[in-house]
Amino acid sequence: xxxxxxxxxxxxxxxxxxxxxxxxxxxxxxxxxxxxxxxxxxxxxxxxxxxxxxxxxxxxxxxxxxxxxxxxxxxxxxxxxxxxxxxxxxxxxxxxxxxxxxxxx
Amino acid sequence: xxxxxxxxxxxxxxxxxxxxxxxxxxxxxxxxxxxxxxxxxxxxxxxxxxxxxxxxxxxxxxxxxxxxxxxxxxxxxxxxxxxxxxxxxxxxxxxxxxxxxxxxxxxxxxxxxxxxxxxxx
Numbered sequence: 083x084x085x086x087x088x089x090x091x092x093x094x095x096x097x098x099x100x101x102x103x104x105x106x107x108x109x110x111x112x113x114x115x116x117x118x119x120x121x122x123x124x125x126x127x128x129x130x131x132x133x134x135x136x137x138x139x140x141x142x143x144x145x146x147x148x149x150x151x152x153x154x155x156x157x158x159x160x161x162x163x164x165x166x167x168x169x170x171x172x173x174x175x176x177x178x179x180x181x182x183x184x185x186x187x
Numbered sequence: 188x189x190x191x192x193x194x195x196x197x198x199x200x201x202x203x204x205x206x207x208x209x210x211x212x213x214x215x216x217x218x219x220x221x222x223x224x225x226x227x228x229x230x231x232x233x234x235x236x237x238x239x240x241x242x243x244x245x246x247x248x249x250x251x252x253x254x255x256x257x258x259x260x261x262x263x264x265x266x267x268x269x270x271x272x273x274x275x276x277x278x279x280x281x282x283x284x285x286x287x288x289x290x291x292x293x294x295x296x297x298x299x300x301x302x303x304x305x306x307x308x
Contacts, residue, residue: 113292
């Protein structure tokens with residue numbers, strides 16, 4: 083079965099750029115989306131179709147997908163961006179990455 | 188604005204059937220071409236897709252759970268449901284209902300608030 087691999091944790095200083103990766107075999111051939119989940123809340127989609135932002139998602143969130151790696155980039159990271167982030171794709175079924183805990187120090 | 192709301196028992200006995208309902212407002216589960224899905228999250232863990240149902244009634248289940256799952260539509264109430272049979276403690280999780288958006292990819296654009304189901308005697 084298809085697998086997506088994310089780093090368990092990423093740390094960033096306020097105002098800096100955070101990059102969260104998601105790796106999978108030939109991932110560039112698939113669409114990737116990203117979800118943000120704050121503590122005790124439901125996930126919220128922040129990126130779909132690799133790089134599109136849903137309405138209401140700040141411009142500091144961006145996505146890319148090349149080769150075997152998709153990347154969620156948060157520019158000018160704010161304290162309120164601290165959350166778990168999950169990548170997701172579809173390969174005969176829905177596949178989620180294991181999640182990355184973003185800490186804003 | 189599309190809203191989803193899960194409901195059902197918070198406690199289920201082992202070997203019994205877990206039954207949850209998702210009430211949808213702001214969209215028609217039978218009139219619009221969307222997939223309606225169930226996703227769960229074990230305590231402190233990541234997201235696990237369970238399955239989804241198309242507005243036409245076609246279903247798609249996670250292979251490892253397929254023998255225990257039924258997802259169905261109740262168009263008269265604009266709801267869809269999850270039945271998971273023969274539950275064990277490993278089925279203890281927060282269960283979310285969600286909608287697959289209408290884009291070219293399979294991504295979940297609206298989610299319910301989630302409901303915790305504990306399997307215990």
